[in-house]
Amino acid sequence: MKLKPFILILQLIFSQELIAQNKIIAQKFNSKIDVLINNNLFTSYIFSPDEKYPFFFPVNGPSNASVTSMRNANYPHHSSLFFGCDKVNGGNYWQEGLERGQIVSVRADILESGSEKVVIENECIWRRPNAVSPIKDIRRITITSTSKELYQIDFDITLETLIDVVIEKTNHSLFSGRMDADLAVINGGTMINSNGEKGEKETFGKRASWIDFYGKRGEKTEGMAILQHPSNQWYPAPWFTRDYGFFSPTPMYWPANDKEITLKKGQVIQLRYRVLVHSGDTGNAKIAEQFEKYKVE
Helix, strand or coil, X not given: CCHHHHHHHHHHHHHHHHHHHCCEEEEEECCEEEEEEXXXXXXXXXXXXXXXXXXXXXXXCCCCCEXXXXXXXXXXXXXXXXXXXXXXXXXXXXXXXXXXXXXXXXXXXXXXXXXXXXXEEEEEEEECCCCCCCEEEEEEXXXXXXXXXXXXXXXXXXXXXXXXXXXXXXXXXXXXEEECHHHCHHHCCEEEECCCCEHHHHHCCCECCEEEEEEEECCEEEEEEEEECCCCCCCCCEEXXXXXXEEEECCCCCCCCCCEEEECCCCEEEEEEEEEEEECCHHHHCHHHHHHHHCCC
């Protein structure tokens, strides 16, 4: 009988440790929100008025190094993990040059923090000088972690057209990831889609539910997968891929008429993406199984 209180204390301590292991918090500093998992920085969501668009950087993997890269001389418009679009009513909401177009954060609120998940809501307006804003959007970002080997970002975005919109054929569009050079195919990494096709040659322009990109750093293998939700318009969108580390599910490079996609004023488009930052390869991380769970959510 005397052991019972002791056992209860141990159970309480153990349960508290489990809770602590899953503790995820968000902290807002001016124009960025840092997200920490178990007191370690996982990612920062940056929405500075000096930036082209909001984006995530770093996106730290289980090794505590970012699986994404933040621009380089050849591709300064690749900002880690982001959402944007070129050739929207003559504007450019993707490549450098704020005067060409900019996705501006109107507000960024932390809705939940401090337990098993962080929820952020970010409202944005697409604007450029001497032109009517074509689009506004609301992003709901939910960050969770089921283990020390798997971190998850759910990026759910609602786009509303404020005027009639014409998006000319472009490879610069929608949700995109730029991998760290260490994990790129050209440096020994692997890019594989839900059909089992690998590398730029096999995945470029192919319709697939997801793509996983992983590689080895020292003795540790880790990577990042992007999943498209089946409820998305244009699902499954074909992928624009590059062996140097870029991947994006986008219909904008393959419009039905091979020229443009048109949207009417007041049209609302909801898009959902899940990002899985993981240890191991695609099989170790069970990306296919993760997608089966995601598609019914």
